[in-house]
Amino acid sequence: MSMVSAFRLTWLLAALASGAGGTARAEIEYDAVLTTDLLRNHSGGLREGSRVMSNLDLSAAWQGQGHWDGFAYVLADAGGGFSERYSGDAQVISNIDAPKGVRLFEAWLRRTAESDRWSVTGGLINLNGIFDVQEAGALFLHASHGIGPDYSQTGPSIFPFAxxxxxxxxxxxxxxRLRGGLFDGVAGDPAHQSSFVGIRLGDEDGAHWVVEAEQNFSRGYVKVGAWGYTAEAERLDGSGLSRANRGQYAQAKYDFYRPDPESDRGISGWLRWGQANKDIQAIDTYIGGGVVWTGPVAGRESDAVGLAIARADFGTPYATALGVALKPETAWELSYRYAIRDGLSVQPDIQYIQNPSGDPDTEDALVLGLRLRVGLQAFE
Incomplete structure (x- = not known):
């Protein structure tokens, strides 16, 4: 499918959704964002080398009448594999590292109560757009600062398969605020990862559930969540199947400095912890966090600089299955986003990964990167 065809389909989904809101004219916002990462594994890891990865997002957000809204989102990935081929880390260096393909990532409708106290959303949904969202961590390239690897390793409904x-x-x-979600137990179609509509409903897929509570206060929030799968999963020790494929997470964000409540300028920090069942999943526990300074230079409120750390501990059953005494994998990241103008930015990035994939025989990796982001927006 061509890029033009994909965008036309995105527009069509939003236009069809407008029928749910009555005959009044709906408002549709179109977005196109191209993100390109140039990464080089300077030393350590599996081998030295460079790779360019790109991701094109085409979306249409519809706001209708009668408290209805909808969203359609097409992803076009040029191909990934940097962590797999070069740095050798388990947590993934870039959050746009994905298999090549053009996919319908999201297509949903939402009904909100007149009081705005509750809403129900149904369709193809990016779970990480609602649950385990880390606002301050959105600056960074490293995937663990988008959603914790303790959770993402289980294959929930997140980028690039919903x-x-x-x-x-x-x-x-x-x-x-309280949230709860119920999803198909298998995201996308594992046998056809490049399919445009990756929906496969199998008898053995089971369901995936997630709940989250968010407590807000004047300078930030605290979130706690739990998730699980109803289908049986294989135990890493080979002793059979288990229905205990579950986990939990908690995170907190705090604004240390906010000179103007109406502005994004300021210094924010966050901390996240998560745990999965070590008898089923490779990563047992995770802890990460960081600090971001938005608007560090006077007159440049859209610039941001930050330092983050992500540490993943591998469970004993996984290490035993590999026959290796694994160490924790720890990723350090320093990043600066320079906003050239609205919708256009460049972002130099440095990452240092200790014990990639926990392997004591793999040297620490130093990765140098540059992210370019170009965005366009239109209304109808």
Whole structure:
């Protein structure tokens, strides 16, 4: 499918959705964002080398009448494999590292109550757009600062493969928000990863559930969540199947400095912890966090600089299965986003990975990177 065809389909999905809102004219916002990463594994890891990866996002957000809205999102990935071929890390250096293909990533409708206290969303949904969202961590290239690897390793409905699901959101009090989601147990179609519509409903897929509570306060928030799968999963020790493929996470964000509540300028920090079942998953526990300074230079409020760390500990059953005494993998990242103008930025990035994939025989990797992002927006 060509890029033009993909964009036309995105527009068509949003236009069809407008029928749910009555006969009044709907508002549709179109976005196109091209993200390109130039990465070089300068030393260590599996081998030295460079790779260019690109990701094109085409989306249409529809706002209708009667408290309905919808969203359609097409992904075009040029191909990934940097971590697999060069740095050798398990957590993944770049959050756009994905198999090549053009895919319908999201297509959903949402109904919101007149009071705005609750909403229900159904369709193809990016779970990480609602659950385990790390606002301050969005600056960084490293995938663990988008969603924790303790959770992402299980294959939920996240980039680049989404699943059919339904999500409920309830504003319980002015500061407490509760969310719950139920998804198909297998995201995308594993046998056909390049399919445009990757939906495969199998009898043995089971379901994937996730719940989250978010408590907001004047300078930040605290989130706690839990997730699980209903289908049986193989135990790493080869002793059979288990229905205990579950985990939990917690994260907190705090604004240390915010001179103007109406501006994004300031210094924010976050911390996230997560745990999965070590008898089933490779990564047992994860802890990560960092600090981001937005608008560090006067007159450049869209610039941002940050330092982050991501540490993944591998479980004993996984290490035993490999026959290797694994060490924790720790990734350090220093990044600066320079906004040239609205919708156009360049971002130099440095990452240092200790014990890639936990292998004591693999040298620490030093990765130099540059991200270019170009975005266009239109309204109808």
């Amino acid at each position: 699943a059919l699901g339904v999500v409920g959101d309830w504003q319980a009090t002015d500061s407490l």
